[in-house]
Amino acid sequence: GENVEQHPSTLSVQEGDSAVIKCTYSDSASNYFPWYKQELGKGSQLIIDIRSNVGEKKDQRIAVTLNKTAKHFSLHITETQPEDSAVYFCAASTRSGSGNTGKLIFGQGTTLQVKP
Amino acid sequence: DTGVSQDPRHKITKRGQNVTFRCDPISEHNRLYWYRQTLGQGPEFLTYFQNEAQLEKSRLLSDRFSAERPKGSFSTLEIQRTEQGDSAMYLCASSVTSGDWVNTGELFFGEGSRLTVL
Numbered sequence: 001g002e003n004v005e006q007h008p009s010t011l012s013v014q015e016g017d018s019a020v021i022k023c024t025y026s027d028s029a030s031n032y033f034p035w036y037k038q039e040l041g042k043g044s045q046l047i048i049d050i051r052s053n054v055g056e057k058k059d060q061r062i063a064v065t066l067n068k069t070a071k072h073f074s075l076h077i078t079e080t081q082p083e084d085s086a087v088y089f090c091a092a093s094t095r096s097g098s099g100n101t102g103k104l105i106f107g108q109g110t111t112l113q114v115k116p
Numbered sequence: 117d118t119g120v121s122q123d124p125r126h127k128i129t130k131r132g133q134n135v136t137f138r139c140d141p142i143s144e145h146n147r148l149y150w151y152r153q154t155l156g157q158g159p160e161f162l163t164y165f166q167n168e169a170q171l172e173k174s175r176l177l178s179d180r181f182s183a184e185r186p187k188g189s190f191s192t193l194e195i196q197r198t199e200q201g202d203s204a205m206y207l208c209a210s211s212v213t214s215g216d217w218v219n220t221g222e223l224f225f226g227e228g229s230r231l232t233v234l
Contacts, residue, residue, distance in 0.1 A: 102147055108157055
């Protein structure tokens with residue numbers, strides 16, 4: 001079945017530095033790749049997503065790149081701030097039957113610590 | 117607050133007991149998902165509904181697990197004869213989608229219901 005691998009499991013950076021988290025997926029039919037931020041006591045929130053028809057998407061300090069050939073995608077956070085500290089999950093959507101279920105397969109998560 | 121709400125937030129039970137979790141999605145969201153998350157892992161898909169129809173169940177969802185969404189609004193997830201291995205965070209998420217295969221709606225997650233089985 002579909003599998004998503006995420007690395008690293010933990011990442012510590014100094015405030016102002018960049019952070020990169022990488023994911024690989026196994027199902028070549030996957031076409032939607034969101035990133036979620038999970039903070040303690042809060043529901044996971046979508047921070048950025050990318051569809052398979054584009055290779056890169058940027059939103060202020062956050063960007064995501066997708067390499068369909070290699071089946072990997074990455075999250076880039078620039079100018080990190082202490083409030084970026086959280087657990088980040090990548091995910092890939094899998095299709096079932098005739099439609100897109102919206103069902104997400106998640107990576108294992110990356111705990112990002114931004115030191116002031 | 118108009119987000120996804122889950123109840124209870126935390127449940128401690130003894131092995132063998134039954135537990136039920138409730139999820140209230142964002143109103144007018146036609147899709148509702150249940151996920152399970154254990155410490156240090158990403159959420160694992162359990163099942164999902166489109167309106168009141170349960171369209172897919174994971175192999176993780178054993179016979180002891182049952183989920184319903186009777187009126188296409190709130191959903192319940194019941195675990196019968198709980199086992200220690202059921203201890204996890206149970207997450208609910210909802211989305212709105214037109215059904216178009218290229219239109220994957222953003223999933224909005226609740227804060228989760230943490231189950232501890234003693």
